[in-house]
Amino acid sequence: MSQENISASCLEFRRACLADPRHVSAEALAHADQCALCRAWRQRADRAEQQLTQALSAVPLPEGLNERILLRARDAAPWYAGRWQAFALAASLLITCTLGVALWHQRPVAAGDLALAAVRHVSDEGLERFTHRSEPPERFGAVLASFGGHLQAPLGKISYIHLCPVEGFGQGWHIVYLTPAGKLTLLLIPAREGAATVRTVQVEGRSVKVERAGAGYYALIADNPHTLEEAALNLKQRVRWGS
Amino acid sequence: MFFKSSAQREFEQVVRAWSAELYRFAWWLSRDRFLADELVQETFARAWRAWDQLQDPANPKPWLISILRNEHARHHARKQFDYSDEAPEALSLPAVDDHATQYEMENLIGSLPLSLREPFLLQTLGGYSCAEIAAELQTSEGAVMVRLTRARKALQEALIAPASGRHRKLS
Numbered sequence: 546m547s548q549e550n551i552s553a554s555c556l557e558f559r560r561a562c563l564a565d566p567r568h569v570s571a572e573a574l575a576h577a578d579q580c581a582l583c584r585a586w587r588q589r590a591d592r593a594e595q596q597l598t599q600a601l602s603a604v605p606l607p608e609g610l611n612e613r614i615l616l617r618a619r620d621a622a623p624w625y626a627g628r629w630q631a632f633a634l635a636a637s638l639l640i641t642c643t644l645g646v647a648l649w650h651q652r653p654v655a656a657g658d659l660a661l662a663a664v665r666h667v668s669d670e671g672l673e674r675f676t677h678r679s680e681p682p683e684r685f686g687a688v689l690a691s692f693g694g695h696l697q698a699p700l701g702k703i704s705y706i707h708l709c710p711v712e713g714f715g716q717g718w719h720i721v722y723l724t725p726a727g728k729l730t731l732l733l734i735p736a737r738e739g740a741a742t743v744r745t746v747q748v749e750g751r752s753v754k755v756e757r758a759g760a761g762y763y764a765l766i767a768d769n770p771h772t773l774e775e776a777a778l779n780l781k782q783r784v785r786w787g788s
Numbered sequence: 789m790f791f792k793s794s795a796q797r798e799f800e801q802v803v804r805a806w807s808a809e810l811y812r813f814a815w816w817l818s819r820d821r822f823l824a825d826e827l828v829q830e831t832f833a834r835a836w837r838a839w840d841q842l843q844d845p846a847n848p849k850p851w852l853i854s855i856l857r858n859e860h861a862r863h864h865a866r867k868q869f870d871y872s873d874e875a876p877e878a879l880s881l882p883a884v885d886d887h888a889t890q891y892e893m894e895n896l897i898g899s900l901p902l903s904l905r906e907p908f909l910l911q912t913l914g915g916y917s918c919a920e921i922a923a924e925l926q927t928s929e930g931a932v933m934v935r936l937t938r939a940r941k942a943l944q945e946a947l948i949a950p951a952s953g954r955h956r957k958l959s
Contacts, residue, residue, distance in 0.1 A: 563940040564933040565911065565918055593944040600893035601913055604812045607825055614803050617829045618836040 551582060558583050559590075566594055659714065660746050660753040663732045663764035666711045666719070668749065680706050688718050692733045693759030693787040700724070700776075700783055717761075724779070727772045731780075735761035745773065758786045799836055802848050807832070809913065810852055816909050817860050819898045827863070831856040853914060854924065857906075896946055904939035907932050 551559075554576050561573045577583045680703040686696045688706055705721035717734035745754045752773040754765045765780060767773035807828060814824035814831075834855050835842070842848055900908065910916040910924060918936070922929040 560933075560937055563937040563944075565936065566940075568917070589948055590940075590944055593947040594940075596893065596947060597897065597943060598912060600890055600897065601812065601816065601909070603890050603893075604815045606808050606811055607821060610811060610825065610828065611803055611807050613825070614807055614829050614832045615800060617833045618799065618803075621833040621837050 555580060555583050559586060562587060562590055566590065657744065657746065659734065659762055659764055660744060660748050660755050662711055662713050663730075663734075663755070663766060664748040664751050664753055666709065666732065667730050667751070667766055679704060685720065685722075688720070688733070689759075689784060692718065692735070692761070694733075695785045695787070696783065697785060698783040700779060701729070724772075724776060726775050727768060729772070729776045730766040732764040732766070733759070733761065734764065745770075745777075758784075795839055798845065799832075799839060802835075802852075803832055806849055806852055809849070810856055813853065813909055813913050814856055814860070816897065816913065817857075817902075817906065818863075819894070823863065827856055827859050830859050834859070849914065850916075850920070850924070853910070857924070896943060900939055900942065904935050904942070907935045908939040908943075911936060 558569075558573045558576045558580070561569050577587055682696075682699055682703060684706055685700075685703045689696050701722040701724035703720065703722045705719070707719045708716055709719045711717045711719075711732065711734055714734045714736070717732050720731040720733070722729050722731070744756075745752065747753075747770075752767050752770045754773055754777050755762055756765075763780075765773065765777055767776055810831060811824055811828045814827040815821060818824050818827065831852060835848075835852060842851055844851070897905065897908075907921045907925065910921045911918075916924065918929050918932045921936075922932045925932065
């Protein structure tokens with residue numbers, strides 16, 4: 546740069562521009578309005594800054610960078626991995642306590658009453674919109690285990706799992722799953738004792754099978770008797786219940 | 789597991805939104821495309837492992853840049869770079885003409901010492917304010933302004949001076 550006769554204000558203006566050219570104060574800019582030397586200096590500085598900015602952005606990106614990043618991250622332990630076990634333990638304790646309390650207060654049940662309550666609960670919930678969802682199979686396995694069941698093979702695509710109040714029967718697990726034969730609802734309802742008779746009934750246009758299992762009863766609900774029989778057989782083959 | 793899909797989706801969006809900027813930052817830090825690629829991959833892998841620590845999902849860039857800087861420092865087997873707020877005694881940059889090629893520009897910017905280059909990159913590529921750079925580099929805002937002034941002065945003088953083959957000195 547050429548030798549110039551510059552004042553303290555000029556130096557201050559130029560320092561401000563050099564430190565942060567995008568955020569020069571109005572006061573400093575006012576100096577440039579009155580100083581031809583600084584206006585010319587600023588033009589040269591802006592041109593140089595533009596060249597530098599272009600050079601910085603011109604670095605070509607390697608092909609497939611995002612794919613490599615995602616692949617590497619997939620191999621890295623996810624953030625929740627270390628917490629899953631603690632979460633599972635806490636969830637198991639909570640489930641056990643909740644079902645334990647419900648079980649303690651539960652009176653003996655009649656299978657017919659339970660079938661009716663189950664169908665009404667399913668109708669009230671109106672879960673048609675949830676069938677596109679997908680729940681992790683291990684969550685279903687954990688729920689079954691908390692109820693005394695052991696899942697030996699998948700029953701189908703699990704689309705809904707929720708601990709719900711079932712009118713007259715306390716808290717129960719409400720599970721919806723899909724099989725090639727159709728949509729099934731499985732309610733796991735805790736009870737100390739009750740009617741041991743296996744019942745298959747038609748309630749309000751749906752087919753329901755109630756059976757003693759694990760820590761209480763399950764109610765399996767389908768839209769027709771054929772689907773129900775197929776699903777009940779599947780359930781028997783793929784879930785082993787503890788006594 | 790239940791949260792996996794939404795967190796993964798969020799992570800993938802962040803990768804697609806910020807990988808280019810992070811790569812360029814890494815490239816200008818290291819001036820090595822293979823190292824830059826590796827630094828960015830490792831940055832995102834570490835970010836994913838600590839995804840629950842992301843405090844501002846709307847603006848993850850400062851967090852990612854901090855991770856990347858640490859990775860770069862780790863690569864040089866030091867926890868933090870040894871910054872000094874004292875000015876380099878004699879900064880010498882090759883003069884280039886007004887129509888410098890990209891290669892010449894790369895050499896020019898790359899010849900800045902890291903203590904000046906890094907705040908310059910944080911400001912020009914990262915869009916950081918002087919206060920944000922000071923926080924990132926754990927120094928004062930005044931020290932950052934001095935480094936930026938020296939960096940730009942050296943670069944501008946090299947760009948504005950006629951390419952005569954001589955070297956400009958930063959006084």
